[in-house]
Amino acid sequence: MIAILDYGSGNLRSAQRAFELTGIKTVITSDPKLCADSDGLVVPGVGAYGACMKQLVDVGGKEIILNRVAAGKPVIGICVGLQILFEQGREKGGASGVGVLPGEVSELKSEILPHIGWNTVSAGKGTKLFEGLDGASFYFVHSYAVKKAVPDAVNSWTEYGEEFLSAVERGPVSAVQFHPEKSGANGARLISNWAKSL
């Protein structure tokens, strides 16, 4: 079973529909036991960093994620769900993140923001998420991003004004800055790649 963490952020039904295509049973929940026992946990997220973190903490989501990662159980963050896995976000005055990945999230240096639309991902060596998808396009909507590589991880990159981390895979933690659930066949393939690793 795949649990989609419900903390009031993100288009949960869209995420659920896309993960259901893998054939694995999917639930939307913030129940700690369901989240702990699931084969994979999806952390969605849209909106501002600080607001997302507050909502996450309010439903006990920070502990859910920390406990799963400590136990080596797979977690995938999507969009702001990627960002809050890092230590720090600098959006709107700044806020602390869950901190299972080292680094900070800062505004992209681009003339036009948000970064909205289809952009390509240059997949890191040894990637499982992007198997068969190196150089493929995915749908992005964001203004903030991680700019530095995560040590001891598979780092994948995209360019918009500057290079930023569009995906990272380290142990049980996977995260993507784009929306696989809105990225057509490429997104479905990526979700299926992740589901196969569960």
Add this chain to the structure above:
Amino acid sequence: MTLAKRIIPCLDVANGRVVKGVNFQNLVDAGDPVELAKLYGDAGADELTFLDISASVEERSTTLEMVARTAEQVFIPLTVGGGIRSVDDVDALLRAGADKVSINTAAINRPELISEISDRFGDQVLVLSVDARRGKTPSGFEVTTHGGRQGAGLDALVWIEDATARGVGEILLNSMDADGTREGFDIEMITQVRSRTRVPLIASGGAGKLGDFALALDAGADALLAASVFHFGTFTIHDVKEFLNKKGYSVRL
């Protein structure tokens, strides 16, 4: 590659059905939104926009079901506009499966609505739709309502600056002078708006030839929205993208 320029077909819907001529080959039912959304998705649309032209509240509730059915099966971003007046309207559409909403008249009548929506759901869900025409305002472009028939007493560039400061993810700029003429986008309007805002700009109105799309991108549009040229098969989305690709623009093929 860099960020691809987006090509977005726009469908008018009412009472849960696509209305106003869509004449596509291989179409069993020209009014079924799911079927059309799938066809456009397969044809390479980068996003889809539904414009709800329902006359009544009852009809709007069937639009929600239509959005839900479409989002069940089409995995590209879906924007819904038309008749949105409150945060609750936005909430209902997002829950049904829309990714973004576009607002127009309601924001002109009550600009606070913009920040109410963006504070709750984030700037990225909000597309500010601006119906503008040439007029006697300082920039030479004025905002209109009622499909371009009435002036709103607002300068288009002043309005766009005000609205984006309140929290808008994108601007959908519709030229009411060019709309339906098929004589090309309003290049001067696109150029002026581009110089005054940092958010992505979707240009609409006037597409008639393939070259029109390139000119609008040169003027600073990040995405291009069109309706009739796609619905009536003047050319396909793929034709537009192939043309742009050959000219050296970044598109998703």
